[in-house]
Amino acid sequence: MQMQRVDIWIAALLTLAMFSFLYKENPFYRVAEHVFVGVAAGHGVIVAVDSYLRPTVKSVVKDDQYIYIIPLVIGLLIYTRYVKSVAWLSRITIAFLVGIGAGIALTRQIKPFFLDQIAATIKPVWVAGKLGVSLNNIVLITGVVATLIYFFFTTSQKGVLKVTSTYGRWIMMIAFGAAFGNTVMSRISLFLGRAQFLMKDFLGVLH
Amino acid sequence: MKRELPVVITSVVAALYVVASFLDIKAFNVMKSHLDKWFLIISASTILLGVINLYVVHASAIRRRKPGFVYSIILLAALAFTLILGLQETSQGRNYAQLYQYVLNPLSSTMYAILCFYIASAAYRAFRMRSVDAALLLGTAVIVMIGVVPLGDVLWQGFPKLSQWLLDVPNTAGMRGIMIGATLGAIATGIRILLGLERSHFGRAE
Structure with a gap:
């Protein structure tokens, strides 16, 4: 109960700090803003890890689905952009994402966003x-x-x-x-x- | 090689995906299903890129003692805390759920809530009825807003019905037209990517 009260105080102070921007920009707002950016960025990573990366690694290790090593390696190639001599390898990651994205645009999007819309207009x-x-x-x-x-x-x-x-x-x-x-x-x-x-x-x- | 290989990979992957969608053959169905999963895994693997950029920008601000570097320390501390907690106990953990409920959720809700004041004041300046277009935009926005609150019904019983008609008929027509146009654009871009004509996503040539 006591712990929950502390949580509510934290949430309330952060809320008030955010609202203080309506008066003018101030240090309380900037603290809340930076906490928000930090936590939101971290949350994005955790969601990606929990939803896709952890299950993928698990399926490789436990279920012997070695084929999923390939997308993991392709995904990790994006970080080669920080090493100048091999930076071009990061384009392979982009190539896969754009290629599959183009494939989706040319197949799956046509029915719901084009044909069905025309049919619904007739x-x-x-x-x-x-x-x-x-x-x-x-x-x-x-x-x-x-x-x-x-x-x-x-x-x-x-x-x-x-x-x-x-x-x-x-x-x-x-x-x-x-x-x-x-x-x-x-x-x-x-x-x-x-x-x-x-x-x-x-x-x-x-x- | 550095430029051609990615272009070839893009075209081959796009072509395989399209061909697999038109052939009901087991091998192609399996390949398409794998490509769908690969897309999610590859996208998820790149998520750290944003965090690394965030770290580089703020670590540099701290090193150089730029004005407001204290806020950069706060940001990196919040980021590190979230990552450590999330990796340690997953997003389903009790402490992580509390972090989400009492820190991230209030902050994001309030951030979007204060935006309503700014978009309202920006709208006042931008949409003053100087043309038919602006009048239509402003008039529709006001009717839609009044129509969904009890006050609208009190002022005039026709407001909710008018608001619903605007949403159901002209709004649907406009959004549908835009959606069809955007999909045509996406198809054209997809064909250009498939043929290797579109290369702008690879950035400048070295």
């Missing part, structure tokens, strides 16, 4: 007795086409093409506005979470 522009649904479908179809036309640079955008691309830009502005609104709301919910922690767990004025 909707009836007239649904009998449902004017609202028809109008929504028209806005959706024209919006997708106009957005794509905005990025069509093969010919200069004049006349109908210019009007359509302007409509596409407006549709994108609405999408960016929605994304912005959602981002602000998610940040506000985080802020409320921290305020609730301070009021409830730390100060005990909320029950």
